[in-house]
Amino acid sequence: MADTLTPLSPRTHGAGPPPSSAGREAPRPATRKGNGSFRTRVLTPYAMLAPGIVLFVLFMAAPIVYTLFLSFQKKQVVGLGLGSGGESQVFAGFENYVGSLTDPEFASSVGRVLLYGVVLIPCMLGLALLFALLLDSKRTRATAFSRVSIFLPYAVPAVISSLLWGFLYLPAVSPFYYVFDRLGWDVDGVLGSGTVLFAIANIALWGGVGFNMIVIYTSLKAVPTDVYEAARLDGASEVQIALRIKIPMVAPALVMTALFSMVATLQVFAEPTTLRPLTNSLSTSWSPLMLVYRDAFTRDDIYSAAATSVVIALATFIVSFFFLRVVQKRAFGQED
Template identity: 35%
Template sequence: MVSVGHTHAQALGRPPTSKRRSWIGWQFVGPFMAVFALIFLAPIGYSIYLSLFRTQLIGGTAFVGADNYLKVLQDPQFWSSFGRVAIFLVVQVPVMLFLALLLALAIDSGRLYGTAFFRISVFLPYAVPAVVATLMWGFMYGTQFGLVGNINEAFGLSLPDPLSPDLILASIGNIVTWEFVGYNMLILYSALRVVNPSLYEAAEIDGAGQLRIIWSVKIPALRGALVIATIFSIIGSFQLFNEPSILKTLDPNLVTTYFTPNLYAYSLSFSGQQFNYSATVAIVMGVITMIIAYVVQLRGMRKAV
């Protein structure tokens, strides 16, 4: 049976209401989709286009298909930089998230004096630009001009050089942890604030102590937030660029041009003029990051369910 509204719309020569609503929805979404396509999809498409070509001094630009991708997969400098950020991720991300979890639990406990001040103090480093934070820590790391050097001189010590090749990755990890532990703490703390208080009351009635409540009530409630924070941290680790590039200006011999995949792609493009190969490196790293983040999300959400 045809509805009265439908026949009335046809009689007036107007399209059915459902069709009009669908177009109205697209009118609302249209501006966002246009900006999304211009800012996000267009650069990705252009990078894929560049990766399919190769520019040579003799012969100019030629279509090479998947040759650039095969070259990346056989590039020892790329895999060296990837292995470095993989080690950085495996060590730094768990430490940072563990500290963020402790801080979130401490604030949520309500037993801290000056909770609001403590919360904003922990979050404040996230508001410091990465360049400023790296320069600040780079100055403190200096053995000739910085805090480490002053301590050695004042107390007659010989502290290890944080900017030495053996410790540079740990030093960068310290900078990143200082910058982002407050950001992740805020994610976890926000998740704790929406936990039903009746769960805490039921646990206390059953005789559960604070440690038992944290382990059996709070941490399970944080699984979704932990998955989100982990995914963001994985993406940030694979995008590591600002910290090593700034520290490189303090000691040009300290950080190589392939220290991280992003720094490698940047050097290929702006120093080596290898735009096509640089785009290929960026795309390969994007695909690897997407796959790892998807696996983490899939496994994390499966455990949460």
């Protein structure tokens, strides 16, 4: 009976080391890789991020903090302002903010920019969506050339595009007014007080449609073609596919472009500043940023300019936040 029993393995008895397998390395002790693991997981990523962090602190965080500091300061004349007296910088509390919010010129500039956005944003996004849908259609020819032609104005700096359009707006040098004069048409200048807002919006429209079109067009290309083929098999026309499938599918891209356009509208500066020498219809406080520039560099009141800058930044953040809150459920499919 004893001869028929098979011996148990040493691992079962707990005696002796397990038999070593050929080609298998013994695990290294955990203590040997402790320092190397710390350097790899902690020090190396921070070392690679260090240049970006330093640049962000120097050119973004530090100016923001310094602007906040200046917004709570003001100048105070000591003595007669001469000799050992002069001016000193003292704490002003919220005095600069109250002055900015109660300034009639600031309120007027905000109203003009809001009207400018109402005119510009729907036209720009509507044309961008239309061009994206046309380029995505199978019937469109020369798609690459058309895409580059529409996008190319975005690559032109705002100052240069404003100068180009400014000369086209001037009756003395514009070829359009020469043609109108030959045809006997009496056309008033577009840089008048009633039309200068539309002239500025036209410059931004010309330069901004291309960028928004590329964003929407890229989103359309990410949609699977099987969705379109199934709709065509069901008898849907190209217009129905565009209205009921393509536009709802690119809703997140539309929201993103709308948000970028709103932020750019609140920060309009280059176009009216460049056109101002060409017309008397543009004041130095036509937009909020022009008002900041005037206070800081013309009136030498950097404290009021800093407070107005903070107000503009907060307003931009609030508008962006509430806009995303309103559209996020519909566009991104997220619950509140």
